[in-house]
Structure formats: structure tokens, C-alpha cells
Amino acid sequence: MTLWNKPAHELHDLLVKKEISATELTQDVLARMDAVEGKVKAFLTITKEQALEQAKAVDEKIAAGENISFLAGIPGAVKDNICTKGVRTTCASKILENFVPPYDASVVTKLQKEFPVLVGKANLDEFAMGGSTENSGFYPTHNPWNTECVPGGSSGGSAAAVASGSAIFALGSDTGGSIRQPASFCGVVGMKPTYGRVSRYGLVAYASSLDQIGPITRDVTDCANVLNVIAGHDDMDSTSSFAEVPDYTKSLVQDVKGLKIGLPKEYFVDGMDQDVEKAVRNAIEQLKSLGAEIVEVSLPHTKYAISTYYLIAPAEAATNLERYDGISYGERIDGADVVELMTNTRSKLFGEEVKRRIMIGNYALSAGYYDAYYLKALKVRTLIQKDYTDAFEKVDVIAAPTAPTPAYKIGEMISDPLKMYLQDICTVPLNLAGLPGISVPCGYSQKHMPIGLQLIGKPLDEATLIRTAYTYEQSQSFHKEMAELGGAEA
Amino acid sequence: MKYEAVIGLEIHCELKTKTKIFCGCETGFGGDQNTHVCPVCLGLPGVLPTINKRVVEFGIKAGLATNCTINKFSKFDRKNYYYPDLPKNWQTSQYDLPIAEHGWVDIDVEGEKKRVRLTRIHMEEDAGKLVHSGNTIKDSASSNVDYNRTGVPLLEIVSEPDMHTAEEARTYMEKIKAIMEYIDVSNCRMEEGNLRADVNVSIRPVGSKELGTRTEMKNINSFKSLVDAIDYEIDRQTEVLEDGGHIVQETRTWDPNRGITLSMRSKEDAHDYRYMPEPDLPPIVTTDEQIEAYRKELPELPDARRERLEKEYGLSDYDAGVITASRPMAEYFDEVVAGGADAKLAANWIMGELAKHLNAENKTIVDSPVEPARLAAMIQMITKGTISSKIAKTVFEEMWTSKDAPEEIVKAKGLVQITDTKAIEEIVDKVIADNPKPVEDYKGGNKKAIGALVGQVMKQSKGKANPQMVNQLLAQKLG
Ligand SMILES: [Zn+2]
Numbered sequence: 001m002t003l004w005n006k007p008a009h010e011l012h013d014l015l016v017k018k019e020i021s022a023t024e025l026t027q028d029v030l031a032r033m034d035a036v037e038g039k040v041k042a043f044l045t046i047t048k049e050q051a052l053e054q055a056k057a058v059d060e061k062i063a064a065g066e067n068i069s070f071l072a073g074i075p076g077a078v079k080d081n082i083c084t085k086g087v088r089t090t091c092a093s094k095i096l097e098n099f100v101p102p103y104d105a106s107v108v109t110k111l112q113k114e115f116p117v118l119v120g121k122a123n124l125d126e127f128a129m130g131g132s133t134e135n136s137g138f139y140p141t142h143n144p145w146n147t148e149c150v151p152g153g154s155s156g157g158s159a160a161a162v163a164s165g166s167a168i169f170a171l172g173s174d175t176g177g178s179i180r181q182p183a184s185f186c187g188v189v190g191m192k193p194t195y196g197r198v199s200r201y202g203l204v205a206y207a208s209s210l211d212q213i214g215p216i217t218r219d220v221t222d223c224a225n226v227l228n229v230i231a232g233h234d235d236m237d238s239t240s241s242f243a244e245v246p247d248y249t250k251s252l253v254q255d256v257k258g259l260k261i262g263l264p265k266e267y268f269v270d271g272m273d274q275d276v277e278k279a280v281r282n283a284i285e286q287l288k289s290l291g292a293e294i295v296e297v298s299l300p301h302t303k304y305a306i307s308t309y310y311l312i313a314p315a316e317a318a319t320n321l322e323r324y325d326g327i328s329y330g331e332r333i334d335g336a337d338v339v340e341l342m343t344n345t346r347s348k349l350f351g352e353e354v355k356r357r358i359m360i361g362n363y364a365l366s367a368g369y370y371d372a373y374y375l376k377a378l379k380v381r382t383l384i385q386k387d388y389t390d391a392f393e394k395v396d397v398i399a400a401p402t403a404p405t406p407a408y409k410i411g412e413m414i415s416d417p418l419k420m421y422l423q424d425i426c427t428v429p430l431n432l433a434g435l436p437g438i439s440v441p442c443g444y445s446q447k448h449m450p451i452g453l454q455l456i457g458k459p460l461d462e463a464t465l466i467r468t469a470y471t472y473e474q475s476q477s478f479h480k481e482m483a484e485l486g487g488a489e490a
Numbered sequence: 491m492k493y494e495a496v497i498g499l500e501i502h503c504e505l506k507t508k509t510k511i512f513c514g515c516e517t518g519f520g521g522d523q524n525t526h527v528c529p530v531c532l533g534l535p536g537v538l539p540t541i542n543k544r545v546v547e548f549g550i551k552a553g554l555a556t557n558c559t560i561n562k563f564s565k566f567d568r569k570n571y572y573y574p575d576l577p578k579n580w581q582t583s584q585y586d587l588p589i590a591e592h593g594w595v596d597i598d599v600e601g602e603k604k605r606v607r608l609t610r611i612h613m614e615e616d617a618g619k620l621v622h623s624g625n626t627i628k629d630s631a632s633s634n635v636d637y638n639r640t641g642v643p644l645l646e647i648v649s650e651p652d653m654h655t656a657e658e659a660r661t662y663m664e665k666i667k668a669i670m671e672y673i674d675v676s677n678c679r680m681e682e683g684n685l686r687a688d689v690n691v692s693i694r695p696v697g698s699k700e701l702g703t704r705t706e707m708k709n710i711n712s713f714k715s716l717v718d719a720i721d722y723e724i725d726r727q728t729e730v731l732e733d734g735g736h737i738v739q740e741t742r743t744w745d746p747n748r749g750i751t752l753s754m755r756s757k758e759d760a761h762d763y764r765y766m767p768e769p770d771l772p773p774i775v776t777t778d779e780q781i782e783a784y785r786k787e788l789p790e791l792p793d794a795r796r797e798r799l800e801k802e803y804g805l806s807d808y809d810a811g812v813i814t815a816s817r818p819m820a821e822y823f824d825e826v827v828a829g830g831a832d833a834k835l836a837a838n839w840i841m842g843e844l845a846k847h848l849n850a851e852n853k854t855i856v857d858s859p860v861e862p863a864r865l866a867a868m869i870q871m872i873t874k875g876t877i878s879s880k881i882a883k884t885v886f887e888e889m890w891t892s893k894d895a896p897e898e899i900v901k902a903k904g905l906v907q908i909t910d911t912k913a914i915e916e917i918v919d920k921v922i923a924d925n926p927k928p929v930e931d932y933k934g935g936n937k938k939a940i941g942a943l944v945g946q947v948m949k950q951s952k953g954k955a956n957p958q959m960v961n962q963l964l965a966q967k968l969g
Contacts, residue, residue, distance in 0.1 A: 083536045096535065103529050105536060204535040208769035238540050238771055319568050319766055322579035323533045328635065338574055338627065365570075365764035374766070 004165035022073030077167035080121035105202020123157030144483035152182030177427025184402035184452025195434035196241035199234030207313035224248035257291035262395035266302035279443030311377035318361025402452035498651035510641035512539030531641035533577030553590025588612035656720035803833030829866025868896035
């Protein structure tokens with residue numbers, strides 16, 4: 001039986017029915033990984049031995065007649081900016097090339113209680129700064145639908161692993177679209193939960209007030225199940241929410257009757273790809289035909305979101321990344337004295353994009369510029385938040401494209417950072433407002449590259465997002481198609 | 491030209507919490523290098539801070555005890571600068587919304603009351619400690635970093651430049667130390683670096699309202715260094731100005747061994763700290779009820795206690811000031827008085843013999859081998875006339891080295907005062923007979939000559955004769 005192409009909930013059923021073992025499943029996924037990884041390069045570290053041991057332990061539980069949890073024995077990948085005790089965590093940066101954390105991120109601790117099989121650490125743009133995974137300090141990841149294209153980013157490795165069958169589910173992180181946009185580019189489901197819904201303890205910080213960990217999965221059912229595991233308050237993260245966590249699988253119902261879905265005109269920007277617009281509008285029509293009510297809404301400050309984001313995120317990044325100085329951990333390039341040591345280490349081991357953002361951030365925070373840039377950005381941020389508050393008085397969910405284009409060619413945009421930044425227009429405002437968002441596959445471009453529908457929810461209302469996304473997903477079959485590339489169906 | 495100094499202090503006060511400000515590590519002094527550390531205080535990738543609520547409580551109490559306004563909405567900020575003892579290369583501190591602002595304390599300098607205003611009190615984390623193979627970072631082949639202190643909570647108490655002499659600065663710092671001890675937020679052990687000050691000094695012509703260019707001396711960790719460094723800096727600046735030069739705004743270090751200040755870095759090298767609100771810590775929101783609850787927990791503060799001692803026991807302003815300058819001493823005093831001792835005698839003995847013995851052995855009053863109850867018993871023996879004040883010194887000496895009660899010491903050594911008129915009379919008669927010269931002098935009108943005779947009587951009675959009785963009898967007999 002081919003197993004790598006199935007979603008976790010089907011595999012869970014097969015494990016419970018003892019039709020397959022966790023070891024068989026893991027071996028199948030690892031064989032698939034062997035076949036495709038050379039082309040996709042989704043991983044920075046592969047933990048085959050650990051995976052097979054974990055699978056064996058789950059098989060022993062099953063043999064002993066124990067009930068197993070949803071993720072038990074299911075192969076998953078973790079983005080390599082999430083700390084894993086004893087397993088190298090690089091953030092795709094040369095500066096942390098050999099860094100092995102002495103502790104697990106809180107999400108990893110929560111995952112481990114479910115006994116999943118962790119097959120490796122997924123590639124990303126260095127320190128999650130980028131939207132194509134081309135900024136990885138080691139190598140770019142390729143889109144499993146067309147290996148000449150980018151998988152999106154920064155969680156490009158996580159999305160490509162799930163799309164190519166090298167993992168059944170993955171964890172990503174989203175600061176300005178880094179889960180939703182690669183999910184859209186790779187034809188999988190990706191959710192950025194509400195800021196504070198999932199603990200950030202152990203997520204290597206890029207922009208602390210925007211970062212959020214979330215699931216990347218084959219379908220909405222898996223998304224709800226993974227979110228159930230990772231959501232909830234954590235004493236180690238003072239910004240994590242105390243709000244009760246509902247059982248998200250209760251929202252896996254097909255029902256959008258009377259649901260008010262807002263359509264923000266500001267998200268259908270000039271220069272948007274025709275195929276994207278068509279697919280997204282079709283999806284919205286589909287939701288309407290399923291009983292939802294479509295309401296035009298306006299989010300007037302959307303046009304300031306990119307500039308706001310590219311002041312706040314780099315400012316936070318500039319300080320967050322100060323700790324990488326070659327003194328007590330990480331790589332070091334020596335110098336004549338301590339200042340030279342720090343300078344050498346940082347200037348030679350950080351990549352171009354990371355250095356660019358550190359410089360922008362320090363500029364925005366420096367004496368004489370703080371009020372004009374950083375402080376002003378914080379004020380605009382509250383206006384963007386207010387846009388949503390106003391819109392959500394009229395609607396339950398907002399629908400929009402996840403990205404203005406499908407996946408583009410590797411190298412196409414890398415020399416034009418500003419053009420690249422504009423790619424974030426549909427995703428960044430949610431992070432600024434702290435809202436949850438989900439991207440679900442909603443069709444293909446003429447070149448058969450996946451397109452994502454983005455649904456945006458009220459704070460802590462992931463349940464409604466899941467219900468809406470599930471209802472839409474079940475009305476078509478985009479989520480059932482797997483990326484085709486060499487090594488398919490051995 | 492005559493110059494006047496303008497002095498301001500930033501006092502760093504280490505808080506006596508069990509754990510660090512943002513993690514669960516112990517704060518204890520000492521310990522092998524890098525044993526009180528965890529991922530959070532080491533600033534490893536991915537870690538987040540969580541606030542130790544005691545630190546906020548202590549910050550609020552310190553603010554209340556120094557007449558500050560408590561900011562009900564306060565927040566932490568990142569103060570960014572690169573230094574190897576700072577694992578994140580920023581210090582989590584407070585910038586524009588500190589926990590407390592606009593306070594004051596009163597100090598007494600040479601009998602005059604003076605008010606020193608407090609700009610603010612803010613909470614922050616301490617840095618680690620560099621251990622150099624040589625003397626300084628510059629002449630060392632290598633340096634190690636000990637992160638045990640990293641994340642130990644501090645309060646930074648910033649004064650307005652309201653002081654004009656080294657003496658005022660010292661008295662102010664003593665006052666802050668006393669208050670922090672009283673409210674029990676810090677051990678205030680200066681030798682362990684619990685209390686240290688950055689001192690700003692400038693000078694200006696007397697009568698001028700404008701401030702001169704200031705220099706800052708960092709990390710002064712004793713009262714002696716504080717006074718010496720300020721005096722040195724005032725002299726140095728005066729000399730520079732009198733030679734027609736100008737003061738450079740800079741940071742200087744105080745070298746206590748050589749007794750001089752040395753330039754460390756000038757304003758041009760000054761850091762731009764690029765302060766940023768700490769996104770990983772929610773703002774600290776405090777309610778009026780909480781503030782009032784903390785206010786109720788405050789003990790009697792030094793000023794109030796001093797006033798009480800003056801009123802209740804008639805202590806002089808000076809004595810009451812010395813006794814209440816440290817909470818342990820004030821408590822010791824209260825216990826001695828509660829043990830039945832006369833208050834003025836108790837003050838004299840504590841400030842005299844006890845202080846002398848403690849200083850000689852470098853002990854604090856908490857470690858005194860003479861417990862308050864024993865000192866009280868001894869003082870009662872003086873008041874009752876059982877022993878003379880002179881004998882009492884011998885008794886105290888015994889009490890310092892043995893655990894015995896003063897009554898037992900007096901009994902064992904036969905130190906009871908002779909108050910038997912007949913016994914004293916016998917000695918007096920003998921002394922008058924043996925010392926014709928002073929007797930003649932006295933009779934000839936030199937009344938002072940009696941002193942020599944009293945001395946002789948005391949000597950022959952081995953100090954045990956009641957001095958008042960001796961005086962009386964001699965005067966009687968010499969007519
Ligand atoms: Zn710690």
C-alpha cells in the first residue's frame with residue numbers, strides 16, 4: 001500500500017485498525033523522501049534513526065493494546081527555527097550551523113506527548129526572513145509541483161515536505177505569511193493561529209510581536225487535529241493566551257449557511273495574477289452556493305501594511321539577532337580582539353537578507369529616527385487592527401487570496417527585494433493585527449501551479465475558520481491531488 | 491573663582507529575590523562559574539522571559555518608601571549594546587515608563603536637613619561577569635564569562651543632581667541603603683556588590699544657575715570610594731578650569747588603589763542604545779488596591795523611627811540618626827530597650843563599645859556575640875548600681891568572648907561595686923594619709939586636686955568603689 005500520499009487522519013485509522021504498522025508507514029515515507037529529496041531539498045537535517053525508533057515505540061504501544069493519539073506514529077517535520085533538544089537547529093543560518101539546543105520548544109514538548117515520528121528539520125529562509133526559501137544559508141528548496149519554482153517561504157521546507165510526501169504534517173512559523181504563502185504555493189493547508197494561541201517558547205525569534213507557530217497539513221481535518229495538540233497557554237511564554245482551547249475537530253462540519261464572508265476590495269490588488277484572481281473568486285462563489293452570504297468590506301489601511309511590517313519586523317529582528325555574536329554558542333570567526341571577533345562572526349556568517357533587515361531595523365530604532373519610523377509604524381499598526389475590528393462587526397470571516405501570484409521561478413525575484421516584499425501584501429496585515437488565517441488549495445494556474453484561498457478570522461476564532469475551510473474543501477477535490485515529480489508512486 | 495559642585499547618583503540595588511528576574515535560576519552569591527544558569531538567562535535562541543512578580547513588588551515598595559508616584563502602567567524595554575557579559579547583547583530594562591517616578595528623600599548633613607529628589611526607579615537585569623586572564627579586557631589573552639549574575643534583578647534609583655558635596659552624596663547613599671534594608675528588598679551588602687553607584691559630577695561658579703559639563707564615574711562600590719572619587723573629581727575639574735581648559739563629557743573610572751579617576755570613553759563613543767519596547771513581556775499593570783496593599787506592608791521607615799526614638803526615649807537627634815541608619819541596629823536597640831535597659835545608656839553602649847568591637851572584628855550587628863537581652867541585663871546592673879560603668883567595660887569584654895550572663899561574670903570575677911560606706915571610708919582614710927601633697931593642694935584652694943585622690947581610691951578598690959560615694963566621702967573628709 002502506498003502510504004506517503006495519505007493524510008494523517010486516514011493513516012491514523014489504518015494504524016488503529018492495525019492494517020499498517022507505524023514502522024511500515026515510516027519506512028514508506030522515508031523511502032519517498034529518498035526518492036524526492038534530491039530534487040526538493042526540503043530538509044536541513046534528516047533524523048531517520050530517531051524516526052524509526054519512535055515508530056517502533058508506537059508499534060509496541062499498539063501491540064500492548066494501548067489507545068494511541070491522533071499523531072502517534074505519523075511522520076512529521078519541524079521547521080528548523082523551532083528548537084529540538086539534541087537535534088541541530090540552524091535557522092538555515094551558517095551562524096548556527098552546528099547549534100544543538102539543550103531544550104525543546106514548548107510545541108515540540110506538546111507534540112512529543114502524542115508520540116509522532118519526527119523525520120527531520122525543514123529548510124527555511126535564514127531566520128525566517130523571506131518568502132521563497134532562497135535565502136536559506138545552505139540551499140534553496142524546490143517546489144514539488146515544478147522543481148524550477150520556489151516553494152514559497154519562509155516555511156518552504158515544511159510545505160514542500162508535506163506536498164512531496166516526505167512528511168505527512170509539518171510545523172511552520174508565520175511572521176508575515178510564512179506558513180500561508182508556502183502552503184498556497186505548494187497546494188497544502190497552512191494555518192497561522194491567533195497571536196498568543198500557540199506558545200512561541202523555543203521558536204527562534206524573528207519578530208517577536210508577529211511570530212506564530214502553526215500547522216502545515218494535507219487537508220483541513222489534519223490541520224484541526226494538529227492545532228488541537230499545539231494550542232494553549234504556556235507559562236514559559238508571557239504573551240500566550242489564557243483563553244480556553246476548544247476541540248477544533250468539532251468544527252469539521254460542512255455548514256456555512258448564513259455565514260457572513262467579507263470580501264475586502266483592497267486585497268484584489270492591481271497587478272494580481274489573473275489565474276489567482278479567477279480561482280479565488282470561484283472559491284468565494286462556491287462558498288456562496290453552499291449558503292454563505294458574501295459582503296463587501298473595506299480595510300482602508302491595507303496599503304500601509306507592507307511599509308509598517310518592514311519597519312516593525314526588522315526593528316524587532318535587529319535586537320533579536322544581536323545575541324549571535326560568536327561568544328557563548330554558535331559559530332565564531334575569531335579576530336584580534338572581542339570587537340573584531342563579533343564583527344567578523346556577524347558580517348561573514350549572516351546572509352545578505354538578514355543583514356539588510358538588521359540594518360533597516362537599527363536605522364528605524366536609532367536616535368533621531370525612532371519617532372519618525374518605528375513609533376509611527378506602531379501607530380499605523382493600530383489603525384490596521386482597527387480596520388479589522390470594524391470589518392468583523394459586519395462579517396464572520398474575511399476571504400482573500402493568500403498570495404497575489406502562484407509560485408514563481410527560482411531566481412526570478414531574488415535581485416529585487418522590494419518586489420519580493422510586495423508579495424506579502426495579502427498575508428502581512430493579519431500578523432500586524434494578530435489575527436488567525438488559513439490557506440486552503442482552491443485551484444491551479446494555467447501552468448498547473450497551486451493557488452490558495454485565504455480565510456481570515458476574528459481573534460481566537462480558529463474554529464470558524466476551520467469550519468469554513470472544511471466546508472469549502474469538502475465541496476471539491478483540490479486537496480486530494482499530490483504534487484507530481486520524479487519518484488511518484490514507486 | 492569659587493566653584494560649586496553639582497552631583498547626581500544612579501544607585502544600582504540588587505534585590506534579594508530567591509530567583510532571577512526572568513527565569514527560575516537561583517540568585518545566590520558565589521557558586522562555581524556558570525552553575526546558576528539556564529537557557530533563558532544564557533539568552534539561547536528561542537527563549538522568552540517571564541517576569542518574577544517579586545521584582546515588581548519590590549520595585550513598587552521601593553518607590554513608595556521614597557515618596558515616588560507609582561506608574562500603574564509600566565513596561566520593559568530593550569537597551570541594546572554589545573558586550574560579552576551580556577548574552578543577548580541587550581539589557582532588559584525600563585525606558586520611558588519606569589515603575590516609579592518623582593520621589594524624594596531627606597538627608598541630614600551637619601545638622602541641616604536637605605531634600606534630594608528622585609527622578610525615577612526602574613527594574614532591570616544584571617549582566618554577567620568577565621573573568622580576564624590579565625588585568626583588563628585589553629591586556630588579556632583570553633577572558634571567560636561567568637553568567638551566574640546574569641538576570642539577577644536590580645533596581646536603578648536615579649537622583650536629580652541635587653547634591654553639592656561628597657558628604658551629601660555619601661549621606662544620600664546611606665539613606666537609600668537604609669531604606670532598602672528597612673523595606674527588606676535588598677541585602678545591601680556593598681562588599682558583594684549589592685549596592686553600587688554611577689556618579690555624575692560637574693562644577694560651576696558659585697551663584698551660577700547653569701550646569702557645567704559633567705563626567706560620570708561608574709561602579710563605585712563603597713562609601714569611601716564615593717567620597718574619595720567625588721573629591722578627586724571636583725579637584726581635577728577645578729584645576730582644569732583654572733588652567734583655562736574645559737571639561738570633556740566622558741565616562742571615567744575610579745581607581746581606588748591609586749586614588750585617581752581615569753578616562754574610559756568620551757561622549758563621541760557613547761552608545762546609542764536604540765531602546766525598543768520589549769515585545770516578549772506584556773506591560774505591567776498595577777491597580778490602586780495592589781499599591782495600597784503594598785503600602786500597608788511597609789515597615790516603619792528610618793525617618794519615622796528616628797523621630798520616635800527622639801520623642802519616646804529622649805535620644806539626641808544625632809544618636810537617633812546613627813541608631814536608625816541601619817535596620818538591624820535599630821532593631822537591636824529596640825530589643826535592648828525591651829529587655830529593660832535605659833534607652834540613653836543602650837544607645838551609648840551600642841554606638842560605643844559594641845560598635846567598636848564589631849568594627850575591630852569586621853562583624854555586623856546581626857553577628858554580634860552579645861545578644862540584646864544580655865546587653866540589657868548588663869545595663870540594668872549599671873543603673874541599679876551593682877557595677878560601675880568602668881567595671882561594665884570589663885564585663886562587656888567578658889560577654890564578647892563568653893556566652894555567660896553578665897550577672898554570672900560579675901559574681902565569678904567579684905566585680906560587684908562596693909557601696910558599703912564603711913569599706914570605702916577605710917580606703918579613703920588610707921589614701922588621705924598616704925597623699926599629703928594633693929590633700930594640701932586641695933585645702934589650699936585647688937579643688938581639682940581631688941581628682942588624683944579619687945583615682946587613688948578607685949585604683950586601690952580595683953575599680954569597684956562606687957565613684958559617686960568616693961567623691962562624696964573625700965569632699966566630706968577634706969572639709
Ligand atoms: Zn536562568
